[in-house]
Amino acid sequence: MTGQVRTVDGRVAGRRGQETRQKLLDCLREMLSTSPYRDVKVIDVARMAGTSPATFYQYFPDVEGAVLEIAEEMAEDSAGLKELVDGKSWAGKTGFATSEELVDGFLAFWRKNDAILRVVTLGAAEGDKRFFKIRMKVLNSVVSPLTDAVRANQGKTDKTVDPAAVSGALVSLLASAAEHSKAFTSWGVKVKDLKPNLALQVYLGVTGKKPPR
Amino acid sequence: MTGQVRTVDGRVAGRRGQETRQKLLDCLREMLSTSPYRDVKVIDVARMAGTSPATFYQYFPDVEGAVLEIAEEMAEDSAGLKELVDGKSWAGKTGFATSEELVDGFLAFWRKNDAILRVVTLGAAEGDKRFFKIRMKVLNSVVSPLTDAVRANQGKTDKTVDPAAVSGALVSLLASAAEHSKAFTSWGVKVKDLKPNLALQVYLGVTGKKPPR
DNA sequence: ACGGTAAGCTGACGGCATGACAGGACAAGT
DNA sequence: ACTTGTCCTGTCATGCCGTCAGCTTACCGT
Known part of the structure; x- marks a missing residue:
């Protein structure tokens, strides 16, 4: 290649x-x-x-060219995020565990690559197609399997729900939370409470139900 | 002042x-x-x-100094976002309308100030305290009244829900969606479908219930 | 071993942005 | 018209950008 x-x-x-x-x-x-x-x-x-x-x-x-190089490398690496969703069950307690692992894995990936992802996010927001494409590759590695999961789990029951929109929103949330976790701290959400709360949101979004106790 | x-x-x-x-x-x-x-x-x-x-x-x-000036002006302006939540009802159809108006108003504000908000977001992500503070001021204008709304509407029924976390997550989502609306388009979510979908998420997050038909 | 060839690196340079200063232009009051 | 304090800019030293010619180094075939 x-x-x-x-x-x-x-x-x-x-x-x-x-x-x-x-x-x-x-x-x-x-x-x-x-x-x-x-x-x-x-x-x-x-x-x-x-x-x-x-x-x-x-x-x-130039600097940007080299940054793109690093970003592409990171994007390749992001393919591994698929495993956090692919073939996982969303039923009952197992489902909530899936959700927790997804949140955990995603945040870890973002934290590991936070510097380069910051620049990619900026470039994408500024309308640069190359950065946009890279950002989509990273997000899609979770969004595409997650969209399938949403469709499988609540798509049938509620036609007003657009699986792509829900999945996209959830992953956007995760990305935002990862990039600005400090904001949550300042809202009084403790670091250790952030993950469970995000997991809750994800579980709710995917299944449409409250998690089992 | x-x-x-x-x-x-x-x-x-x-x-x-x-x-x-x-x-x-x-x-x-x-x-x-x-x-x-x-x-x-x-x-x-x-x-x-x-x-x-x-x-x-x-x-x-320097450039940064001037940018901070613009950002602070914008942050003052963001106080108006409070009105989108303050004193609004979240019950039934009225509640869903509240949610739609919030999404609409928030996205409009972000779009209007997208250039400066991009820079503020970057600065905050890079750990610059001045930019972080400004970003929090903007987000808080929605997060604080929304946290109250979450507490009032579902805080009593479910103790596992942290109102601040939910509210923060919802606003983070809105900010992310506003900054990267193009991403949703690329996921096949049409522009006109984005707002209703976000409104749905917000309504669900605040009330914990599906919206009335 | 030895030259040939291509890869690898850098000194040096013109060009441009930065940031500071001093002095000239300008408006307002007397 | 004169004075005063505000306002703007020409100019300068400094430092980074981006390019090129040319030198050094590694590799290869003979």
């Missing part, structure tokens, strides 16, 4: 080149999680990687 | 100065809605305002 890694001017990158490239990406990732996106400069990334700005431009057109 | 408007070096701004300042803010607002936040430069804002970069620095420490 992935062809050869190429430099900006078309040369194919060899072993050493790929190492440098990777180091630059790692340093950029680091920078993103420590300073505001707006303040991330090529020269800082290069300095941190122990190389020169010119080298950076050998491998990436 | 707001004392005299002052320049960076401490002089009080007069009539003409305030006009210039305002023009700079307006142009910055415009810039924010047309180009990515990362690419907004002082020199562009100054050019658009028909003045020089030096003038910009007379009134604001």
